[in-house]
Amino acid sequence: MVAAVREAKARAGKGKAARAKGRSGAEPAAAVESPGALLDGIFTAVGESPQAGGALPEIVRKNRRERAKRRLLDALAARGDYPVPETLRGELRTLVERWAQKGFEDAFAEADAFEIRCVEERAVLDAAARGDEEARFAAAERVYRREVEARYGQIEIRGLQLSARVRQDLEIAYVPLHVEVLSEPRSASTSTKMAGGKPKAGARTAKHKDLATMLRALAQLRAQERPRVLATDALKAHPRLLLVGEPGSGKSTLVAYLATRAARGELPVPAARTHPALIPFVVPVRSLQDAAATPEAIAHAAGTERWFVEAALRHGRALLLVDGLDEARTDVGGKVLPAVMETADAHPGNHVVVTTRPVGTPGKDEITPGGFTRARLVPMTRDEVGVFIDRWCLAAELSLNKPHRQAEVDARAAADDLKERVRASRAIEKLAQTTLLCSVICVVHRFLGQRIPERRVALYEAITNVLLYEWDRAKFPEGTAIGKLDAHAKRALLARLALSMHEARVAELPAEEVVKRLAAHLPDLGFPEEDASAIVAEIRDRNGVLVERTAGAFAFSHLTFQEYLAAMELVNLHAHDQLLRKYKDRWWHEVIVLAAGFPGAHAEKIIRGLLTKDGESVDAGTMLAAQCTETAVEVRKPLRREIENRVARLVPPESPKEFETLVGLGELAGPVLLRALDTASTEGKASIIMVLSEIRYEPATRQVLRFLKDPSRTKRPFADSGEMIAQSYTLAECAVVFAHWLLDESETAFSAYLDAMPSADPSVIRILRVIANSEKIPRLRIKYEALISRYEAAHAKTSSSASPSPRRAARSG
Numbered sequence: 001m002v003a004a005v006r007e008a009k010a011r012a013g014k015g016k017a018a019r020a021k022g023r024s025g026a027e028p029a030a031a032v033e034s035p036g037a038l039l040d041g042i043f044t045a046v047g048e049s050p051q052a053g054g055a056l057p058e059i060v061r062k063n064r065r066e067r068a069k070r071r072l073l074d075a076l077a078a079r080g081d082y083p084v085p086e087t088l089r090g091e092l093r094t095l096v097e098r099w100a101q102k103g104f105e106d107a108f109a110e111a112d113a114f115e116i117r118c119v120e121e122r123a124v125l126d127a128a129a130r131g132d133e134e135a136r137f138a139a140a141e142r143v144y145r146r147e148v149e150a151r152y153g154q155i156e157i158r159g160l161q162l163s164a165r166v167r168q169d170l171e172i173a174y175v176p177l178h179v180e181v182l183s184e185p186r187s188a189s190t191s192t193k194m195a196g197g198k199p200k201a202g203a204r205t206a207k208h209k210d211l212a213t214m215l216r217a218l219a220q221l222r223a224q225e226r227p228r229v230l231a232t233d234a235l236k237a238h239p240r241l242l243l244v245g246e247p248g249s250g251k252s253t254l255v256a257y258l259a260t261r262a263a264r265g266e267l268p269v270p271a272a273r274t275h276p277a278l279i280p281f282v283v284p285v286r287s288l289q290d291a292a293a294t295p296e297a298i299a300h301a302a303g304t305e306r307w308f309v310e311a312a313l314r315h316g317r318a319l320l321l322v323d324g325l326d327e328a329r330t331d332v333g334g335k336v337l338p339a340v341m342e343t344a345d346a347h348p349g350n351h352v353v354v355t356t357r358p359v360g361t362p363g364k365d366e367i368t369p370g371g372f373t374r375a376r377l378v379p380m381t382r383d384e385v386g387v388f389i390d391r392w393c394l395a396a397e398l399s400l401n402k403p404h405r406q407a408e409v410d411a412r413a414a415a416d417d418l419k420e421r422v423r424a425s426r427a428i429e430k431l432a433q434t435t436l437l438c439s440v441i442c443v444v445h446r447f448l449g450q451r452i453p454e455r456r457v458a459l460y461e462a463i464t465n466v467l468l469y470e471w472d473r474a475k476f477p478e479g480t481a482i483g484k485l486d487a488h489a490k491r492a493l494l495a496r497l498a499l500s501m502h503e504a505r506v507a508e509l510p511a512e513e514v515v516k517r518l519a520a521h522l523p524d525l526g527f528p529e530e531d532a533s534a535i536v537a538e539i540r541d542r543n544g545v546l547v548e549r550t551a552g553a554f555a556f557s558h559l560t561f562q563e564y565l566a567a568m569e570l571v572n573l574h575a576h577d578q579l580l581r582k583y584k585d586r587w588w589h590e591v592i593v594l595a596a597g598f599p600g601a602h603a604e605k606i607i608r609g610l611l612t613k614d615g616e617s618v619d620a621g622t623m624l625a626a627q628c629t630e631t632a633v634e635v636r637k638p639l640r641r642e643i644e645n646r647v648a649r650l651v652p653p654e655s656p657k658e659f660e661t662l663v664g665l666g667e668l669a670g671p672v673l674l675r676a677l678d679t680a681s682t683e684g685k686a687s688i689i690m691v692l693s694e695i696r697y698e699p700a701t702r703q704v705l706r707f708l709k710d711p712s713r714t715k716r717p718f719a720d721s722g723e724m725i726a727q728s729y730t731l732a733e734c735a736v737v738f739a740h741w742l743l744d745e746s747e748t749a750f751s752a753y754l755d756a757m758p759s760a761d762p763s764v765i766r767i768l769r770v771i772a773n774s775e776k777i778p779r780l781r782i783k784y785e786a787l788i789s790r791y792e793a794a795h796a797k798t799s800s801s802a803s804p805s806p807r808r809a810a811r812s813g
Contacts, residue, residue, distance in 0.1 A: 033084075145279070147303070168395040180229075240344065240372045242354050247555075255321045258353065259321055278317055278351055285336055317350070380438065385429075428452065456593075460560065481531035484531070493522070497517050498566040518535060563591045564594055580606070583624055601632075611646070623647075623672060677700075683715070683717075684718070711731075740771075758790060769788060771784055
């Protein structure tokens with residue numbers, strides 16, 4: 001459009017001179033190619049696809065072609081007599097080529113869009129010719145907003161393995177993401193929890209014999225935690241936002257969502273803004289040729305014109321969405337953010353969002369640039385995972401061109417099945433907290449006939465297959481190093497890397513170290529070690545099994561994949577003794593459990609070795625052995641019974657030492673504790689519930705909430721952390737301790753809590769009233785009050801139905 005605008009602006013000044021030359025007999029200017037001639041040339045060059053026409057009569061094919069040409073001629077006529085710039089000519093050629101592949105079917109939607117584009121572009125050109133800058137900007141804004149929405153208003157549904165890539169509207173497929181706003185850099189010494197996660201196990205540090213006092217202390221701890229807020233709300237409150245997210249957490253999709261909402265005028269903005277409609281400019285950092293963030297560079301990256309960006313910045317209406325700071329080329333990496341800050345400082349009143357992967361070493365402070373607020377994308381909650389699954393399944397069904405109502409029915413059935421399977425598996429729940437891995441789980445479920453492998457090893461194999469497939473379909477240029485490797489070679493290469501990293505006790509390596517380790521293994525696979533550098537460079541910007549987590553440092557996209565691949569390599573090496581030597585090291589627990597689940601791993605040998613390590617005691621070896629029976633393909637019944645008998649000696653815990661042992665085992669002890677919960681004594685159940693509370697074992701939610709109605713009271717001291725509790729409690733009161741931390745973790749869990757309240761024991765209400773009165777966080781106080789109200793409403797109804805009115809009583813007398 002730039003050339004056309006220049007031409008339009010020049011016309012008014014050159015008209016008289018041109019006419020004077022014509023009158024003086026000067027040689028006339030070369031004739032501008034007419035729209036008809038332009039279209040004739042394009043249609044002739046494109047020709048016709050024989051397959052598209054099929055068995056249609058010749059006259060029908062001819063009429064279709066002529067109608068298509070007239071449609072585009074009308075569109076070009078809507079531009080007036082302005083020259084057709086080369087960019088628009090290219091769009092015309094592309095449109096005609098696609099249309100020809102469909103046999104020039106009538107009512108082709110792209111022709112409508114092209115005609116609208118021409119009309120709107122004419123408004124810009126007319127305003128430029130008149131010298132009316134305000135009208136020119138308004139007309140250009142309308143055109144640009146439509147282009148942004150067309151470019152970013154859809155999301156690719158990956159992994160469907162259809163012949164063409166599938167895209168669906170963001171409104172159908174997108175799940176709004178939440179962030180944790182960090183007012184200051186955080187360090188490991190001051191953090192009480194991982195970003196977006198739960199407080200660490202063992203947060204109940206003070207011992208209180210009074211449950212209400214204990215819960216008040218927990219509430220004070222929770223009040224110190226940073227709240228989760230919608231990313232859009234964070235932008236509304238903080239006009240300059242540095243958004244940090246792990247690979248696969250949805251940063252680029254969030255940028256597309258913000259751009260689309262802004263283009264539609266739907267993005268929340270501070271009430272103080274004089275003009276609420278922000279204009280989004282998406283700047284992928286990898287597209288920057290240098291470190292400059294000038295209006296010219298922004299215009300080039302965003303696909304618009306410099307004057308338009310300058311005007312938006314000048315009026316304080318720009319929303320700069322700088323995506324992938326960590327993806328900057330090495331020579332400009334440290335200069336991009338200062339350049340963005342300089343542009344923002346020179347044009348106050350505009351909004352800026354910069355996305356990046358974590359740039360510092362995990363656990364160390366990250367620097368927040370001046371004027372920016374740092375926020376961290378947090379993992380999805382269980383409820384958000386459920387919404388993600390609902391929307392993914394609907395998008396997948398709609399991609400098959402089903403009627404919308406039928407797609408909704410089929411999607412609901414698939415989503416409900418998958419959500420139930422996710423909730424039933426702690427391993428899947430943990431993976432599904434990021435958008436990338438949640439979508440992969442959806443793919444696995446869909447292509448395995450709406451099921452998920454129950455054994456973790458089979459599940460991780462299916463997921464890594466999908467991620468490796470994404471590498472395969474990424475269409476690496478011919479001759480690339482990674483393109484030479486088939487799926488088995490890739491998996492073998494990554495397994496060797498995973499084991500070396502796990503042995504080094506690291507989850508992240510510098511790029512040069514990754515190159516070194518891959519180079520050492522490539523010759524074993526029949527490839528030159530020189531390919532290692534190329535492989536690392538080729539996967540740098542692609543989400544998959546291995547990702548560049550921070551600038552210049554690589555990691556597996558989830559620690560689970562490192563553990564799975566390390567276990568696979570150890571099984572291939574028949575390194576059972578190496579596994580058993582690490583049985584007391586928590587870093588290796590999941591690797592040991594997964595190793596027992598591989599075919600040919602000799603699971604019983606691993607299990608017996610673990611039992612032997614414990615001798616006569618019941619410790620980590622026994623708990624690991626119990627976990628191995630869940631992952632192993634086959635374990636004979638006598639060995640299973642031997643493990644059950646051993647576990648019964650520790651569960652339920654009968655002393656503070658045994659209690660602390662179970663807490664120390666963490667989630668490793670969770671499944672064993674749950675299996676014992678129904679058969680234990682009242683005191684044993686109380687201790688088990690307290691352990692589950694201490695380790696924050698969310699899969700126990702449904703089972704423990706059933707005890708809210710249990711009035712059974714402890715009659716003897718029961719084990720807790722550091723002491724035996726002599727005071728008598730109901731199991732319902734113990735269940736309140738477990739449910740306390742769930743209140744702000746999951747709306748699904750809160751709903752289950754609400755549903756249990758009508759039948760709750762009165763001892764529950766006494767504690768909840770105390771907590772509600774002392775709760776400092778408004779949203780949590782509201783939830784406590786809702787729980788109490790649900791109980792009171794149910795019991796008021798019961799009381800009114802049980803007590804007949806005086807008139808009814810007299811009549812019955």
